[in-house]
Amino acid sequence: MNKKKIIFLVIYVLLFILCLIDFPYYIDAPGGLDKVGKNIEIENAYDMDGSINLTYVSEYPGKLPLLIYAKFNKDWTIHKKSEDNIGTLDYNTLRDRQIILSRVSYNTSILYALKKANKEVNITKENVYVTYIFEEADTDIKVGDKIERVNGKEFSTINEYFDLKKDLKIGDKIKVEVSRNGKKYDRYAVVKEEEGQPFLFVEFATIYEFSSDPKIKVNYNDREMGPSGGLMIALYVYNALVEEDITGGKKIVGTGTLSIDGKVGEIGGIEYKIKGAAKKKADVFFAPAGENYETAMKLKKKNNYKMEIVEVKTFDDALNYLENNVVKK
Numbered sequence: 001m002n003k004k005k006i007i008f009l010v011i012y013v014l015l016f017i018l019c020l021i022d023f024p025y026y027i028d029a030p031g032g033l034d035k036v037g038k039n040i041e042i043e044n045a046y047d048m049d050g051s052i053n054l055t056y057v058s059e060y061p062g063k064l065p066l067l068i069y070a071k072f073n074k075d076w077t078i079h080k081k082s083e084d085n086i087g088t089l090d091y092n093t094l095r096d097r098q099i100i101l102s103r104v105s106y107n108t109s110i111l112y113a114l115k116k117a118n119k120e121v122n123i124t125k126e127n128v129y130v131t132y133i134f135e136e137a138d139t140d141i142k143v144g145d146k147i148e149r150v151n152g153k154e155f156s157t158i159n160e161y162f163d164l165k166k167d168l169k170i171g172d173k174i175k176v177e178v179s180r181n182g183k184k185y186d187r188y189a190v191v192k193e194e195e196g197q198p199f200l201f202v203e204f205a206t207i208y209e210f211s212s213d214p215k216i217k218v219n220y221n222d223r224e225m226g227p228s229g230g231l232m233i234a235l236y237v238y239n240a241l242v243e244e245d246i247t248g249g250k251k252i253v254g255t256g257t258l259s260i261d262g263k264v265g266e267i268g269g270i271e272y273k274i275k276g277a278a279k280k281k282a283d284v285f286f287a288p289a290g291e292n293y294e295t296a297m298k299l300k301k302k303n304n305y306k307m308e309i310v311e312v313k314t315f316d317d318a319l320n321y322l323e324n325n326v327v328k329k
Helices: 005-019 064-071 091-116 159-163 230-243 270-279 291-303 314-324
Strands: 026-036 040-042 053-060 077-080 120-133 146-150 172-178 184-192 192-194 198-199 202-215 217-219 251-254 284-288 309-314
Touching: 005 064, 026 270, 040 159, 040 230, 053 064, 053 230, 053 270, 064 077, 064 251, 077 198, 091 120, 091 217, 091 230, 091 284, 230 251, 270 284, 270 291, 284 291, 284 314, 291 309
Parallel strands: 053 251, 251 284, 284 309
Antiparallel strands: 026 053, 026 077, 040 217, 120 146, 120 202, 146 172, 172 184, 192 198
C-alpha cells in the first residue's frame, strides 16, 4: 500500500471515529406533530373527522455531522448539555423530571376533561412523586421517587406533607421510604430553615388514580416528556366524550400546560413548534397567552404562515374558538 492510500485510510478512520463521538451538546430543531390519542384508550369514544395534535421539539445528539449541519441551519440551535440543567439536576435527572411531569400532565388533563364533559369521576388514590430537589436540600431523595412513608407514617397526599411540617423541627433527620421502578429504598432528608419555617427543599407532584364512566386508560410513552401537551390532551379527551365533533374536520394543533382549574400556561421551544406545525400544514394553532403568542405571531408574519394562531389563557378559550369558528354547521 502506497503512502497516499495509508494517509487517506488514516483520515477516513479518524473521521469515522469523530462521527461516533457524542460531544457534550444537543441540538434543538423544528419538530412535527403527534396525534393525541394513540396511547389513550377511551371506552365508547365518539369519532372525529379532523385531528387534535401535540407539537414537539426535535432533539438530536451532539454528533459531529449534526453539529456541522446545525451550525449552518438557522432553524437549528446548538446547546451545551449543562445549559439544560435546572438547579442541581443533571441531564439524566432532568429527563426523569420531564417524564414525571408528562404523566402529571396527562393525569390532570384527563381529569379536567371528564369533569368538563360532566362525566362521573371518583378519585381512588393519590400518588406523590418527587419532581425537583433544590440546591439547599440535604437529602438523598431522587427526582422520580414515589414517596411511600415518612418516619414510618404512610404518605399519600400533598396535604399530609403540610400536616407533617407542623411536627418537624429544624435540624431533624427524617426517614423517607420511597419506591422506584418496582423497588423500595430507604432515604433521608434533613429539615432545614426557609423564612423561619421548617422546609425540606423538595418539590412534589401528585398523580391520581381514579375510576370514571366511561373508563379511560393511558399507556404511557416515556419518549413524551414535559407538561406542554396538557391543553391538547384535554381537548382530545373532551372531544371523545361529547357528541359534537369540535375539530370540524380540521387539523387542530397547539401547546400549553393545563392546570386543574383549566388555566393554560406558557412553555419553552414555541418557535420550533410553530415551524413544525406550519410545515405539517396545521389549520389552527393554539398558543398560550403572553410571550408564546407574541413569538408565534412574529413567526407567522415573517414566514407568511397560513394557519390561524389563536391566543388562549384557558381551556374554555380554545373550546369556544373551536365551537364558534371551526365546527361545521
